Every structure is written in structure tokens, then in C-alpha cells.
Amino acid sequence: xxxxxxxKSMFLLPGLLTLFLIIIFPLLFTIRVSFSGWNVSNxxxxxxxxxxxxxxxHDGRFWASITRLILLAGGTVVIQYVIGFxxxxxxxxxxxxxxxxxxxxxxxxxTTPVVMxxxxxxxxxxxxxxxxxxxxxxxxxxxxxLTESGPALxxxxxxxxxxxxxxxxxxxxxxxxxxxxxxxxAAAIDGAGTWRTFWKVTFPxxxxxxxxxxxxRLIEASKLSDSVYVLTSGGPGSSTExxxxxxxxxxxxxxxxxxxxxxxxxxxxxxxxxxxxxxALLTRAFKLKGDx
Amino acid sequence: xxxxxxxxxxxxxxxxxxxxRWALKPLKLTFESGKxxxxxxxxxxxxxTLLNILSGLVTPSRGRVLFDGADVTALPTKARNxxxxxxFPVIYKSMTVYExxxxxxxxxxxxxxxxxxxxxxxxxxxxxxxRLGQPxxxxxxxxxxxxxxxxxxxxxxxxAVLMDEPLTVIDPQLKHSLRRKIREITExxxxxxxxxxxxxxxxxxxxxxxxxxxxxxxxxxxxPEQLFEAPSSTYVGYFxxxxxxxxxxxxxxxxxxxLGGRTLSVAWDIPxxxxxxHVGVRPEYVKVVTDPGPNTFPGRLRGIxxxxxxxxxxxxxxxxxxxxxTPREEGVPAGEEILVHLPRAKVLPYADGQLVLRS
Numbered sequence: 001x002x003x004x005x006x007x008k009s010m011f012l013l014p015g016l017l018t019l020f021l022i023i024i025f026p027l028l029f030t031i032r033v034s035f036s037g038w039n040v041s042n043x044x045x046x047x048x049x050x051x052x053x054x055x056x057x058h059d060g061r062f063w064a065s066i067t068r069l070i071l072l073a074g075g076t077v078v079i080q081y082v083i084g085f086x087x088x089x090x091x092x093x094x095x096x097x098x099x100x101x102x103x104x105x106x107x108x109x110x111t112t113p114v115v116m117x118x119x120x121x122x123x124x125x126x127x128x129x130x131x132x133x134x135x136x137x138x139x140x141x142x143x144x145x146l147t148e149s150g151p152a153l154x155x156x157x158x159x160x161x162x163x164x165x166x167x168x169x170x171x172x173x174x175x176x177x178x179x180x181x182x183x184x185x186a187a188a189i190d191g192a193g194t195w196r197t198f199w200k201v202t203f204p205x206x207x208x209x210x211x212x213x214x215x216x217r218l219i220e221a222s223k224l225s226d227s228v229y230v231l232t233s234g235g236p237g238s239s240t241e242x243x244x245x246x247x248x249x250x251x252x253x254x255x256x257x258x259x260x261x262x263x264x265x266x267x268x269x270x271x272x273x274x275x276x277x278x279x280a281l282l283t284r285a286f287k288l289k290g291d292x
Numbered sequence: 293x294x295x296x297x298x299x300x301x302x303x304x305x306x307x308x309x310x311x312x313r314w315a316l317k318p319l320k321l322t323f324e325s326g327k328x329x330x331x332x333x334x335x336x337x338x339x340x341t342l343l344n345i346l347s348g349l350v351t352p353s354r355g356r357v358l359f360d361g362a363d364v365t366a367l368p369t370k371a372r373n374x375x376x377x378x379x380f381p382v383i384y385k386s387m388t389v390y391e392x393x394x395x396x397x398x399x400x401x402x403x404x405x406x407x408x409x410x411x412x413x414x415x416x417x418x419x420x421x422x423r424l425g426q427p428x429x430x431x432x433x434x435x436x437x438x439x440x441x442x443x444x445x446x447x448x449x450x451x452a453v454l455m456d457e458p459l460t461v462i463d464p465q466l467k468h469s470l471r472r473k474i475r476e477i478t479e480x481x482x483x484x485x486x487x488x489x490x491x492x493x494x495x496x497x498x499x500x501x502x503x504x505x506x507x508x509x510x511x512x513x514x515x516p517e518q519l520f521e522a523p524s525s526t527y528v529g530y531f532x533x534x535x536x537x538x539x540x541x542x543x544x545x546x547x548x549x550x551l552g553g554r555t556l557s558v559a560w561d562i563p564x565x566x567x568x569x570h571v572g573v574r575p576e577y578v579k580v581v582t583d584p585g586p587n588t589f590p591g592r593l594r595g596i597x598x599x600x601x602x603x604x605x606x607x608x609x610x611x612x613x614x615x616x617x618t619p620r621e622e623g624v625p626a627g628e629e630i631l632v633h634l635p636r637a638k639v640l641p642y643a644d645g646q647l648v649l650r651s
Contacts, residue, residue: 185349186382188369190443191399200395204386 033261040255052262062263065241066270072153072242073221076160081214083161084168089202092176102173109166117230120159121146124231149239152232156240159227164220168213175209176202207286215279222271243267293484294360294451296323296346301355302508303341316341317508318354323452325360328478328485330499332492332531338508339488343454346486348372359451375444375483377455381436383428389415390424393442400447414442417477434466441474445481452484459494471498492532496520504528520574526645529572535604535615538578539570539642552610557587557636560650562643570642575604577638578616581631588633596624607632 037048056062091101108116123129124145132142145155183205187197203210225244228234234241234249241249247267251260302311302318311317316338323329331339344350345357348369357365364372375396384392393414397407415421418438423431428439437458444453458474459467475498478485489495495502496516503513504527512524523529529537542549542556544564549556549571558571581588591607591614598604605616607630614632641648 182378182380182382183384185369185376186378186440186443187384188349189347189374189376190396191370191373192395193370193399196399200384200386204384207386 030261030265033258034265036258036261038257038261039259043255043257048258052259053266055259056262056266059263061238061241062243062246064238065243065246066267068153068240069222069224069242069244070274072157072160072224073218076157076164077214077217077221079157079161080165080168080217081172081210084165084213085172085206085210087165087169088173088176089198092173105169106166108163109170111163113163113226114230116163117159117227120155120162120227121231124155146232147236149236152236152240156228156231159231160221160224163227164217168217171213171216172206172209175206175213179205204286211279211282211286214282215275218275218278222275293325293482295325296452296484296486297321297358297361298342298345299356299358301342301345301352301357303345303350303352303354307353314353315508316345316352319510321503321510321513323484323486325484326482327501328487328499330487330489330495330502331505332489332495332502333505333511334490334531337505339490339505340456341508342505343376343456343486343488346452347374347376347454349376373447373449373451375447375450375453377437377440377444377453377458379457379460381433381440381461383431383436383439385429387428388424389420389426389428389431389439392428392439393420393424393446396443396447410446410448414446417445417480418442418473434462434470437462437470438473441477445477445483448481450483452486453478455485455487457489458487459489459491474498492534496532502532504531506531522640522647523572524647526570526572526642529642533574533576534599535575535617537572537574538614539572540609540612540614542569542571544569551589554589555586556589556634556639558639558641559637560641562641562648563651565643567643569648570645572640572642572647573614573634573638575615575617577635578607578614579633579635580605580607580616580618580622580625581633584631585633587636587639588631591630591632593625593628593630 032045034052035047035049036045037051038044038046087105091098091105095101123131126132126142126144126147129145131145135142143151145151179202183201184197187201192200223244224242225248228240228242228245229248232240234245238246243263247260247264250256250263298319298321300318300320301316302314303316304311304314331342333339341350345352348364348367348371352365355365356363359372384395387395390411393411394407397410402410411424412421415424418441420435420438420442423435428436431439441453441455441458444450455474459470462470471494485499487495487498489498496519500515501513502516502519504511504519506527512519512528514524519528519532523532523537526537526539529539540551542551544550546564547555549558549569556571562569589609591609593605594608594613595606596603597606599617601620602617603620603622603624605618605625607614607616609632616632
């Protein structure tokens with residue numbers, strides 16, 4: 001038995017080793033680094049205690065980026081959910097060209113985020129972009145999309161929504177297609193109209209899928225940084241900076257390794273706590289536990 | 293309550309199929325107001341198709357559906373005012389028991405007080421009144437099925453209550469009590485009920501009229517007694533009854549019928565014909581006797597099976613198997629050689645698989 005068990009562990013070893021190398025080791029290393037004064041002029045693993053954490057507490061730019069991320073992630077995921085659900089409902093039942101629409105809706109998701117952000121940058125360009133051109137044609141004033149903080153945030157959200165709604169759509173459509181037929185037949189027999197059927201049958205039945213899709217998207221959105229990099233580079237000023245992007249600046253561009261280690265750990269813990277809390281809240285709100 | 297007529301209604305799920313292969317061959321039926329009907333037949337015989345045509349979930353390929361004389365063939369389910377209980381309990385998971393029962397009435401915009409009175413009445417009848425505040429999803433499968441039934445019963449103007457094998461997923465022990473409950477309820481509320489099942493017991497014990505179906509056709513319609521006493525075909529004789537009706541091949545040479553060389557008198561005389569004649573007799577009427585007499589034949593006991601309060605004896609008579617259902621207290625005959633008596637009035641003549649009617 002013991003021999004067999006040892007054999008089994010041998011098979012697990014490559015996986016465990018990889019896991020250790022790409023997750024456990026970097027994590028432990030980051031923890032150690034966060035207590036060191038490692039920076040561009042002093043690349044040493046010394047020990048400076050909690051000085052990095054103390055500095056972080058007073059770093060307004062970091063906390064502002066966290067708040068901004070919550071707004072960006074929460075806002076875009078809600079919008080993605082609403083639009084994605086709507087699109088899924090549109091192509092759920094028999095409609096003309098259903099397959100065509102289903103594939104078309106998925107195209108944005110398949111595009112590389114950086115390429116897509118670059119294209120959107122052109123679209124939002126203040127003097128050359130088609131958006132302002134269109135606004136001008138309609139007699140509206142031009143909007144400084146990428147050079148003023150409010151519009152820049154809005155532009156970032158539009159890009160996020162555009163790219164990730166298809167993912168939401170895909171999960172929700174799969175959910176809709178797997179629903180049993182009987183509750184809908186029962187609702188028709190009980191005399192429920194379209195609106196009532198949606199709120200009393202479709203929506204509650206979709207609760208598990210909705211919660212799962214929302215949480216998956218929130219986890220993804222909490223890592224938001226690539227489109228920020230391409231679209232606004234965190235600007236104007238630092239008004240569109242997300243923690244991911246700010247960490248990139250501090251850690252990789254400015255080489256403040258120790259300090260960014262402290263920030264990334266804090267960011268990780270905050271995200272785990274927040275997302276676990278959100279998941280628990282959503283689960284409770286939809287009464288998913290104890291369901292048969 | 294309404295009278296439901298289906299006129300020349302037939303249905304094929306795939307278009308362009310010849311009529312012989314339709315799921316439901318064109319047929320004409322009337323379901324009278326306030327009566328309970330059972331549709332029985334093996335899987336795939338068209339029972340559920342017929343039910344879904346009545347509720348409007350399926351639009352028939354041909355024919356018309358009339359509720360109290362009004363043509364509803366083109367009306368959607370919602371406009372037909374019908375209640376349907378499915379094979380699997382269907383409840384609205386996000387709602388309480390009360391909200392589930394009130395749902396059809398809220399859809400119809402009844403006022404609050406009227407809804408409350410009706411829900412309380414139905415919950416009382418279904419024994420759900422002490423659980424009205426509970427989330428419906430927490431209930432057991434049979435209680436959920438009661439909710440499905442209750443949603444049909446709260447609407448007192450409902451044209452008919454259709455039940456599609458509602459006891460299939462219920463535990464055997466609970467099946468019995470739930471069946472009795474459904475029966476009590478339908479007796480109390482008197483809706484027109486159409487009950488689909490493949491279980492002949494359920495059909496016979498539940499319905500005032502039973503409709504036996506086979507391959508998309510209605511084979512026989514009648515009271516449980518008629519189906520038991522005079523199956524119109526050997527198919528019905530086999531399908532209804534446990535064990536199935538005995539069918540024996542008999543000889544006839546100008547004179548009376550003979551079985552193994554001895555005269556067999558049948559319930560009524562039938563004209564001579566070229567086709568093969570069978571006689572059918574229910575196992576319940578076959579008697580094991582000690583003295584020889586008319587319609588009594590020697591046989592050899594081949595086996596005994598236990599059916600609870602009854603025993604089924606398998607007896608070989610003139611090379612054919614005859615089953616006799618005897619009460620347990622009668623005991624098992626001693627020895628293999630026994631005499632069986634087939635009461636004349638219960639021996640029915642069949643030609644070509646069909647009951648030959650008294651001329």
C-alpha cells in the first residue's frame with residue numbers, strides 16, 4: 001500500500017513542483033522582499049521591518065487606485081451582466097440567424113486586449129477619432145476622451161464593457177440553454193406574461209450561473225491593467241491608474257522592489273477578502289445554499 | 293369546468309411523415325365536464341402528446357380542439373385556462389409555498405383578500421396549511437407535487453386539470469397516500485380531470501373513465517369495470533389486469549367450441565368464421581375445483597407466484613397456460629393434477645384479436 005502511495009506521489013510531483021515554482025515561491029519571495037529596502041540604487045535583501053507598509057499607508061496614489069478599481073470593476077461588471085443577459089435572452093429562443101449572432105457577439109472576447117485598446121485609442125482620439133467626429137456631426141461639443149479624468153474613466157469603462165460583455169453573454173447563454181423546460185411550461189399554464197416569467201422563473205433559475213459569472217468577471221476585472229497601459233497609461237496624471245498599473249510603475253519601471261512587494265501583498269489580501277465577501281453576499285442574496 | 297372535445301385531432305412531430313407514423317393518429321374524443329379520465333398505454337403511445345395538445349403546449353398538425361364548444365386550437369396555453377401537473381414537480385424555487393399557490397391568481401390580478409381566501413382553502417385541502425410560509429424548495433418531492441397540483445386547483449374557473457404521470461417520481465409508500473389525496477381533492481373540487489399514466493392500477497383506481505391507447509390510437513374507452521369485464525381487444529385484455537387476461541386458442545368443428553377435446557361454452561354464441569378464434573377469461577374468474585362438471589378441464593399445476601393477499605397459479609390446460617388468481621386462504625392444491633373451471637359467463641370470444649360482440 002505504501003509503495004503504491006509513493007508511486008502516486010511521484011505522478012503528482014511534476015505538477016506540485018510547477019505549482020511551487022510559479023506560485024508558492026514567488027509568494028514567499030514577495031513576502032520577504034516586502035520587508036526589505038530593495039530598490040534601484042540598493043538592490044539588496046536587507047531587513048527594514050514594516051517601513052514599506054508604513055509608507056504605503058500614507059501613499060494616497062495607491063489607495064486612490066484601489067478605490068478607482070472598485071468603482072471600475074463593480075461598475076463594468078454590472079453593466080456587462082445587464083447587457084450580456086439581454087443579448088443572451090435575444091438569441092436564446094428561435095430567432096433568425098441565431099448562430100450568426102452568437103458567433104458575432106463573441107468576437108470582442110477573442111481579440112487581444114492590447115490590440116483592442118490600441119484600436120479604441122484611435123477611436124477616442126480627440127481630433128482624429130470617429131467618436132468626436134460623430135459628436136460634431138450631431139452638433140454636440142467634442143469630448144476630451146483621453147485627456148480629462150472623467151471622460152478617460154468613461155472611455156476605459158466602455159472598452160472594458162465592450163471586450164468582456166461577450167464572456168458574460170457566453171456564460172449566461174450556456175446557463176439559459178441548460179434550464180429545464182417545465183417551469184416555463186408551468187408559468188405559461190399559470191398565466192404568467194413575459195415580464196413576470198422573466199422575474200419569477202428565468203431570473204431565479206439563473207441565479208447560480210449569474211453568481212458564478214459575476215464572480216469570475218470580478219476576479220478578472222480586479223486585475224485590470226493592460227488596457228489602462230495602452231489606452232491612457234494611467235493618465236491624465238494618475239486619474240485612471242489601477243493598482244495593477246501602479247504596481248507596474250513602482251515595481252518594474254521605477255524598480256522600487258521592496259515597496260511594490262508590500263503593496264502587491266496588500267492588494268492581494270484586499271482582493272481575496274473583498275471577493276470572498278462579495279461571493280458570500282451574492283450567494284446569500286440569491287439563497288443558493290440548501291437548494292435541491 | 294368545461295367539456296373538452298377533440299375533433300379529428302392528429303399530430304406528427306416531424307413534418308411530411310405519412311399518417312401511419314404520426315405520434316397521434318386523427319381521433320375524436322369527448323371529455324365531459326366534471327368527470328375524471330385516465331389515459332393509459334405504454335410509453336410512446338401518444339398520451340402526453342394528446343395532453344399537450346389539450347393544454348396548448350403542442351399545436352396539432354390537424355383537427356380542432358373545442359372547450360365548451362369554442363374553438364381553442366389556435367389559442368396559446370395562457371389563454372386556455374388550463375391547469376397541468378407534470379411528471380416532475382414544478383415549483384417556483386424563489387417563492388414560498390403560499391406564493392407558489394397564489395401565483396396563478398396574481399397572474400390573473402385577483403385582489404389580495406380573494407387570493408388569500410382561495411389559497412387558504414386549497415392549502416387546507418392539501419394539508420399544506422401549516423407550511424405556507426416555508427420556502428417551497430425546502431419541501432419533499434411529494435409535497436412539491438402537491439404544490440403543482442394546488443396551483444391548478446386554486447383557479448376555480450379552470451377548464452380542466454391535466455396530470456401527466458404525476459406520481460412517477462414519488463416514493464412507493466407515499467404514492468398510495470398521494471393518490472388518495474388527489475382523488476379526494478378532485479371529488480371535492482370536481483374539475484374535469486385528465487390523468488395520464490402507464491400504470492393501470494392508478495388508472496383503474498383513480499378515473500371514472502379510462503382510455504387505453506396504443507401506437508397513437510385510442511383502443512378502448514370505458515369505465516374501469518367495462519375494461520376489466522369486457523376488453524374490446526386482446527391488447528386491452530393484456531394491458532389491463534394483473535396478471536393479464538388468459539387467452540386460449542380453441543377448436544371448432546361445426547359444433548360448439550372445444551378445448552383439448554372437451555366442450556367449452558362461451559358467454560355468447562358467435563357466427564362461424566374462417567379466422568382463428570380465441571377465448572379470453574380473467575385469472576380472477578378461473579376456479580380450481582375438485583369435482584368434474586361442465587366447462588371444467590383437467591390441468592397440471594406448473595407454478596405458483598405470490599401476489600400478497602392472493603396467489604397466482606399457473607396451470608397447463610390442453611398444452612396452454614392458464615393463470616388462476618385465488619385468495620390466499622384457499623391454500624395450494626395438493627398434487628399436480630387439478631381441475632380448473634372456467635365460468636361460462638366470463639369466457640369471451642375474440643376473433644382477429646377483437647372482441648366479437650353479442651349479435
